[in-house]
Amino acid sequence: MGKLLVKEKDIVVPGQELANGMDYLPAGGSFRDKENIISSQLGLVSIDNRVIKIIPLTGKYIPKLNDIVIGRIADMGFSGWYVDINCAYEANLMIRDASEFIDRGADLTQFHDFNELIVAKIVQITRFSKIDLSMKGPGLHKIKGGKIIEITPSKVPRIIGKQGSMVNLLKEKTNCQITVGQNGRIWIQGNNSDDELKATEAILKIESESHVDGLTDKMKEFLEGKKK
Amino acid sequence: MKRNDGRKHDEMRKVEGKVGIIKRADGSAYFRIGDTIAIAAVHGPRELHPKFLQNPERGILRCNYDLMSFSVPERKRPGPSRRSTEISMVTKQSLLPVLDLEQFPNAVVDVFIQIVQANAGTRCAGITAASMALAHAGIPMSDLVSAVAVGKINGDVVIDIDKYEEDTDNATDIPIAITGRSKEITLLQLDGEVSKDELMKGIELAKNGCDKIFEVQRKALIDFIKEKKNE
Amino acid sequence: MNNDYVISLVEKDKRVDGRKLDEYREIKIEHNISKNAEGSAKCIMGDTEVLVGVKMEVGTPYSDRPEEGTIIINVELSPMANPNFELGPPSPQATELARIVDRGIRESKCIDFKKLCIVKGEKVWLLLIDIYVVNDGGNLIDAAVLAALNALKETIFPKLEGDKINYDEHTKEKLKLDKMPVTCTLYKVGGKILVDVDTREEDSIDSRLSVAVNDGKINALQKGGEKSLSSKEIEEMIDIAIKKEKELRKYV
Numbered sequence: 001m002g003k004l005l006v007k008e009k010d011i012v013v014p015g016q017e018l019a020n021g022m023d024y025l026p027a028g029g030s031f032r033d034k035e036n037i038i039s040s041q042l043g044l045v046s047i048d049n050r051v052i053k054i055i056p057l058t059g060k061y062i063p064k065l066n067d068i069v070i071g072r073i074a075d076m077g078f079s080g081w082y083v084d085i086n087c088a089y090e091a092n093l094m095i096r097d098a099s100e101f102i103d104r105g106a107d108l109t110q111f112h113d114f115n116e117l118i119v120a121k122i123v124q125i126t127r128f129s130k131i132d133l134s135m136k137g138p139g140l141h142k143i144k145g146g147k148i149i150e151i152t153p154s155k156v157p158r159i160i161g162k163q164g165s166m167v168n169l170l171k172e173k174t175n176c177q178i179t180v181g182q183n184g185r186i187w188i189q190g191n192n193s194d195d196e197l198k199a200t201e202a203i204l205k206i207e208s209e210s211h212v213d214g215l216t217d218k219m220k221e222f223l224e225g226k227k228k
Numbered sequence: 229m230k231r232n233d234g235r236k237h238d239e240m241r242k243v244e245g246k247v248g249i250i251k252r253a254d255g256s257a258y259f260r261i262g263d264t265i266a267i268a269a270v271h272g273p274r275e276l277h278p279k280f281l282q283n284p285e286r287g288i289l290r291c292n293y294d295l296m297s298f299s300v301p302e303r304k305r306p307g308p309s310r311r312s313t314e315i316s317m318v319t320k321q322s323l324l325p326v327l328d329l330e331q332f333p334n335a336v337v338d339v340f341i342q343i344v345q346a347n348a349g350t351r352c353a354g355i356t357a358a359s360m361a362l363a364h365a366g367i368p369m370s371d372l373v374s375a376v377a378v379g380k381i382n383g384d385v386v387i388d389i390d391k392y393e394e395d396t397d398n399a400t401d402i403p404i405a406i407t408g409r410s411k412e413i414t415l416l417q418l419d420g421e422v423s424k425d426e427l428m429k430g431i432e433l434a435k436n437g438c439d440k441i442f443e444v445q446r447k448a449l450i451d452f453i454k455e456k457k458n459e
Numbered sequence: 460m461n462n463d464y465v466i467s468l469v470e471k472d473k474r475v476d477g478r479k480l481d482e483y484r485e486i487k488i489e490h491n492i493s494k495n496a497e498g499s500a501k502c503i504m505g506d507t508e509v510l511v512g513v514k515m516e517v518g519t520p521y522s523d524r525p526e527e528g529t530i531i532i533n534v535e536l537s538p539m540a541n542p543n544f545e546l547g548p549p550s551p552q553a554t555e556l557a558r559i560v561d562r563g564i565r566e567s568k569c570i571d572f573k574k575l576c577i578v579k580g581e582k583v584w585l586l587l588i589d590i591y592v593v594n595d596g597g598n599l600i601d602a603a604v605l606a607a608l609n610a611l612k613e614t615i616f617p618k619l620e621g622d623k624i625n626y627d628e629h630t631k632e633k634l635k636l637d638k639m640p641v642t643c644t645l646y647k648v649g650g651k652i653l654v655d656v657d658t659r660e661e662d663s664i665d666s667r668l669s670v671a672v673n674d675g676k677i678n679a680l681q682k683g684g685e686k687s688l689s690s691k692e693i694e695e696m697i698d699i700a701i702k703k704e705k706e707l708r709k710y711v
Contacts, residue, residue, distance in 0.1 A: 011450050011453050011454070013363060013372060013445070013446050013449045013450065014326075014363050014368075014369035014370070014371060014372055015326075015369065015370065015371035015372050015407070015408045015409045016409075016446075017409065029368075031370070033370070033410075038370065038371075038409065040328065040368040040369055040370060041363075041366065041368060041369075042363045042364065042366065042449050042453070056366050057453055058255070058364055058365065058366045058453075059254070059365060059366015059367070060254060060272075060273065060365075060366065062331075072460060088272070088273035088274055088275060088287075088332055088335040089275055089334070089335065090275065115460075117460065129284075129333050129334045129335070145463070146464070147461055147464040148460045148461055148464075193467070193468060193471070193473065197477070250508075250539055250540065250593060250594045251506045251594055251596065252506070252540060252541055252542070252594055252595055252596070252658075253539060253540075253542075253594075256539070263494060265493075267539070267593065268539075269537075269538075269539035269540075271538070271542045274542070292538070292546060296493070296510070296512060296535075296589065296591055297512065297514065297533070297587070297589040298493055298495060298496035298497075298499060298512025298513065298514050298589055299493055299495055299496075299512070300495050301495050301626035301627060302626060303514035303516065303587055303589075306533055306535055306589065307548070338538070340537065340538050340539040342537060342539065342591070342593075344492065344493055344510065345492075345493045345494055345495060346495065347494075
């Protein structure tokens with residue numbers, strides 16, 4: 001016995017009842033209170049069989065293992081760097097996880113200086129407050145040139161698209177390198193500032209229209225139209 | 229029984245809410261009831277300094293409520309007063325029961341409330357705005373909280389007392405905050421004199437009033453999401 | 460995070476949001492945003508939002524100016540507006556902002572302080588101008604000045620009954636402003652001069668100069684920032700401020 005009170009893609013608020021009865025199971029963004037499943041977030045309903053999840057539409061980035069993020073070197077200590085990744089906590093990049101071998105006692109600013117930007121991967125998290133990054137691996141590098149824009153982290157999947165379809169479209173039509181961090185930071189580098197501006201506008205457009213159907217086709221038109 | 233502005237005993241003043249009014253905050257909201265206007269902003273979760281204040285088991289909530297100096301007829305000097313310190317504390321306690329801060333050890337969620345224009349019921353308006361701002365900021369909440377002041381004016385138990393009523397002789401002021409779904413009480417204060425029956429009657433009035441305020445909060449949050457979609 | 464990007468654009472006379480170097484963001488003014496104030500206004504400049512309320516109190520005049528009232532300006536940089544603002548007494552930034560706004564109003568003589576006299580040597584009106592920054596989107600000085608001027612423009616004297624002020628009753632007497640000294644702040648970024656910088660451009664500022672101008676005359680200046688300015692740059696900045704006066708005047 002169970003009754004679903006909402007449907008896929010409904011916008012719900014904290015405390016809103018999503019389902020009655022024991023048939024349904026709560027997942028992220030929802031919880032069970034006696035016989036009911038309740039939302040704990042402002043977000044979108046996502047139902048998979050009997051599992052109800054709420055996708056938050058607002059809020060700061062919640063770091064996850066294996067996420068690729070764009071960070072800013074905020075500080076450094078003896079054994080590594082402290083990196084701002086735009087969430088509640090600073091992440092750590094230890095010397096041993098840097099992209100090249102570094103001698104103990106070396107001057108760390110020679111490798112990553114203050115305020116430098118990096119593309120890194122989250123390789124360990126302990127209950128959100130200890131986050132370890134690594135620069136070892138393909139696609140992880142220091143950022144030189146280009147610009148950074150910040151969007152709501154919850155919109156990142158839309159910017160990337162299914163199997164990268166959206167971001168690849170953007171790269172192709174704007175001639176820019178684009179790296180999307182899961183933490184809502186996006187790096188754009190093109191051959192000229194007009195291309196970079198075009199890519200920026202396109203990304204901000206996707207952010208604000210993220211729930212429109214057929215967005216990929218719409219963006220294709222938008223980007224081709226702007227070329228003229 | 230007529231009130232000075234013609235309202236019935238169970239009639240609140242006009243209410244209005246809006247979310248996302250302060251761009252640089254992680255969450256923000258505006259709430260107006262009659263001539264009382266409150267704005268709230270949330271920064272967080274963010275790392276808490278100094279370290280000795282950190283709680284390794286869960287995040288902490290900090291609330292700061294204050295009146296803007298020109299929000300009241302006699303200017304309020306900027307800076308904390310005993311009144312604003314007390315209200316900051318009860319505000320925090322009215323919101324904490326619905327917040328899930330276990331995901332944010334060593335972090336803090338900061339809530340700031342300012343009253344732009346005051347005509348009684350300011351702490352209640354502040355709590356109502358803060359609740360929307362916290363939801364906007366994406367802090368996990370088991371429920372929304374809304375608040376309204378009931379009172380006993382000239383012997384009658386009424387909802388949402390305004391300044392004129394507050395200033396009458398023997399007025400009793402009872403601010404109450406209630407959670408949306410489970411209807412639990414998270415703020416209850418009283419000054420004046422009432423019988424137990426009058427108090428319970430007041431609480432019932434508050435529950436009904438808060439139901440209406442929830443609708444405003446819900447609509448404000450949903451409208452905010454929809455507007456973003458239509459930009 | 461985008462310093463290099465901002466500077467590389469500026470070198471080509473471009474800005475992050477497509478504005479020209481001497482172009483202000485959209486400005487909106489609202490009056491009477493708080494009923495209990497004697498005068499109030501809100502200025503929205505791009506994302507920056509500043510609220511100002513004017514309260515009037517009776518006080519004793521300074522002994523060297525027995526028949527003049529005065530203005531007292533206070534700035535609250537609310538922690539709401541910027542995650543880096545902290546609770547507490549006014550920071551140096553808040554204090555500087557208050558004093559810049561004060562100078563512009565005082566030195567232009569836009570309010571006749573003698574008209575604020577109630578009893579010579581004993582009682583004068585004090586105009587308490589409280590400036591609240593509610594969202595910091597950059598260029599707080601110019602937004603605060605516009606908000607303050609608009610609040611003063613709407614200020615009505617409360618009723619004085621003997622020694623007490625009755626705030627619940629307002630008179631029909633409005634505060635008269637003889638002039639409207641607007642302020643234009645110029646910023647040196649990447650070797651060029653800009654107006655109205657926003658948060659993205661803020662970290663790239665080398666210096667700034669706030670110019671209070673009224674009818675082509677300069678009533679107040681304040682240089683800020685950690686780098687120096689040449690006299691040629693200062694002259695260029697003042698020319699732009701005088702040019703912008705006409706446009707900013709539309710908002711007072």
